[in-house]
Amino acid sequence: MTIRYPNGKVYRQPSHSKATTSKFANVNFGDRGMSLEQEINDSNTYYLENDIAVIHKKPTPIQIVKVDYPRRSAAVIREAYFKQASTTDYNGVYRGKYLDFEAKETKSKTAFPLKNFHAHQIQHMRQCLHQGGICFVVIRFATLGRLFLLTATDLFGYWDQQAAGGRKSIPLTVIERLATELHYHINPRIPYLSAVDNLIDESSSNHKGEHYGRK
Template sequence: MSIHYPNGQRPHVGSNFKDEIPAPHQSSFARRGMTLEKAVNDSNIFYRTHNIAVVHKKPTPIQLVKVDYPKRSKAVIKEAYFRRPSTTDYNGVYHGYYLDFDAKETRNKCSFPLKNFHQHQVTHLKECLLQDGICFALIRFTTLERIFVYPASSLLTDWDHYCNGQKKSIPLTKIISDGYEVYSGLNPRVDYLAGVDQLIAASQQ
């Protein structure tokens, strides 16, 4: 199947985790080859099932161009286009708060490359912040087996520096300082709402 991406760029896809230096306090899902996206999707199912939060992955709008019907009961997509660049990965509601976030991962050990974000994503987070949404990036350092809820307010500052040529990445030390570390387990796979609770509390101070 041929899919044409906006600006000729393929969207970011999380890579499989590898157990290189697992943190001792985490129950790693790396051995199962689970991506961050899959872990978040499973966590969202757990949250919905237990009436904790309602969060979904946003669908990517696609324009079908060519579809073959080899059988009446079976259609095969031969060619399609992404209508427009997607915004962030997830949104939903938690205890009356609107959540909007993107899930990203890197194999870097000391920093997170800002090139992994895109202007339309940052603009969307900024617009949601103006409406008092709870917005963040869920960032995973795959080699270190560490995951953080990183506030969008901090990301906006980093992005401004990136656009001005002042920095190319966010140091891990800053992510630790500004963000909230969360941990992986069985249920939920990654308890990112624990970090969201801290983010909400900080926003009310």
């Protein structure tokens, strides 16, 4: 049975399947109809099982209204609604750093529409960045089969321009210039932590000697 989110997107169970042997080395895994979310989840499972990073997708927030307690069986939620998340979908720890990110895809071939992000997600990333977190978005041009990691700071620039009446998307040409292109791999499927390594190294040199606010 197909279950859908309010936005019509198909709900998928988190999978923990192990991927593939090396005979698939030349297959483009981005074309197998797997959602970006699923690909990131699989990559996170790989990173976790190999002691590289601990990154989880947050559960979808649900507003529970009614729960039944049938005898001798588990509680059943009988009425609940999807709530808007107040944070991004992914966070965790890698090389002693707090990572926080969102993964989004578009069918456009020329630009990434900013409507894919919500104001509260941008706000959350600003807050995390202020605390010294590493914040970014993984974006996929589904039709082109291209993937990029764009820093939150670069995203904010375009977000703020839009809020001031500017264009409602980031051109692919700009993304090619600002972001790090990611290439599909076997394990992990999306090796986004390689790009994060560069962000951490830059962040370490920028923040050297800087003091975070204390309570």
